[in-house]
Amino acid sequence: MSKPFLSVERLTQQFPDGQGGTLTVFENATFGVDQGEFVCILGHSGCGKSTIMNILAGLAEPTSGVVKMDAVEVSGPSLDRGVVFQNYSLLPWLSALKNVTFGVKARYPNWSKDKVEALARDFLAKVGLDGDVVHRKPSQLSGGMRQRVSIARAFANHPKLLLLDEPFGALDALTRGTIQDELLKIWGGTEQTVFMITHDIDEAILLADRILLMTNGPFARVAESVEINIPRPRNRTEIVEDPNYYAIRNHLVQFLGKRSKELAGEKIEQDDVRPETVRFDASGTSETTEEQTESSPLLRAVNT
Ligand code: ADP
Numbered sequence: 203m204s205k206p207f208l209s210v211e212r213l214t215q216q217f218p219d220g221q222g223g224t225l226t227v228f229e230n231a232t233f234g235v236d237q238g239e240f241v242c243i244l245g246h247s248g249c250g251k252s253t254i255m256n257i258l259a260g261l262a263e264p265t266s267g268v269v270k271m272d273a274v275e276v277s278g279p280s281l282d283r284g285v286v287f288q289n290y291s292l293l294p295w296l297s298a299l300k301n302v303t304f305g306v307k308a309r310y311p312n313w314s315k316d317k318v319e320a321l322a323r324d325f326l327a328k329v330g331l332d333g334d335v336v337h338r339k340p341s342q343l344s345g346g347m348r349q350r351v352s353i354a355r356a357f358a359n360h361p362k363l364l365l366l367d368e369p370f371g372a373l374d375a376l377t378r379g380t381i382q383d384e385l386l387k388i389w390g391g392t393e394q395t396v397f398m399i400t401h402d403i404d405e406a407i408l409l410a411d412r413i414l415l416m417t418n419g420p421f422a423r424v425a426e427s428v429e430i431n432i433p434r435p436r437n438r439t440e441i442v443e444d445p446n447y448y449a450i451r452n453h454l455v456q457f458l459g460k461r462s463k464e465l466a467g468e469k470i471e472q473d474d475v476r477p478e479t480v481r482f483d484a485s486g487t488s489e490t491t492e493e494q495t496e497s498s499p500l501l502r503a504v505n506t
């Protein structure tokens with residue numbers, strides 16, 4: 203079996219707990235992401251999602267464990283990885299357009315000014331920003347508009363991997379829905395791989411090919427990988443008619459509401475760090491499989 207595009211192996215993060223001891227936020231977090239996949243990670247606040255994302259971005263180093271992208275170890279930030287933070291993080295002194303061209307120029311240093319600007323405008327238009335609004339500074343834009351600029355900026359650089367940390371958390375439901383649709387449209391036209399943190403179950407089902415579920419910390423881990431085999435294109439009104447929709451949704455609600463706590467701190471065998479794959483078939487039952495690896499092609503059926 204070939205290695206996934208992104209491979210995360212036994213990531214462990216410890217921080218000083220402020221009282222002379224050590225806080226182990228997560229331990230042995232292990233998962234892979236395939237090229238072109240859209241993966242969401244769900245887990246309660248504090249389990250270490252943002253920390254994992256910062257490590258994937260190369261902005262932080264884990265206490266132990268390895269992240270490889272395209273078989274190369276991640277050891278610092280790279281233009282191959284685009285990040286959208288929860289708090290927009292635009293450069294406040296630059297216009298929306300310049301916030302996007304700034305990155306494109308870095309990515310394509312030999313391009314003419316016109317070509318850079320055309321690409322930036324194209325991506326801003328894809329997220330619904332055109333006309334004079336692109337000359338406004340972040341302080342003159344609404345939260346939704348700022349988040350659109352962040353997404354345009356990340357995609358315009360054509361990173362191989364897009365890392366999104368609760369990108370829609372601060373938006374009202376209507377704006378969130380619109381931007382989710384735009385994100386799906388842009389992603390659908392590329393080979394890009396997306397890793398997105400969210401705490402919104404419905405958002406994760408709408409967007410993801412696969413949802414990783416984290417147990418609560420301390421000693422959090424990635425316990426399950428739930429396959430979202432609902433056909434695309436998806437939209438929020440029709441998705442509920444898919445025969446698997448409610449089974450998937452209930453499973454996620456149960457996990458976050460109950461099992462994430464029950465499993466917290468559970469000691470697992472060192473050989474057992476991979477998440478269990480959960481797949482639903484049309485009858486609404488789930489099948490749980492040990493994630494396929496060279497060492498464990500084991501198959502196990504479980505009734506829930
Ligand atoms: P999440 O994104 O899942 O809400 P975080 O990754 O932000 O969680 O944080 C996980 C835990 O690690 C929290 O308890 C947080 O307080 C702690 N933490 C995060 N960064 C640091 C740091 N630089 N120093 C100490 N503790 C940290």
Ligand code: MG
Pocket residue numbers: 251252253
């Ligand atoms: Mg976070």
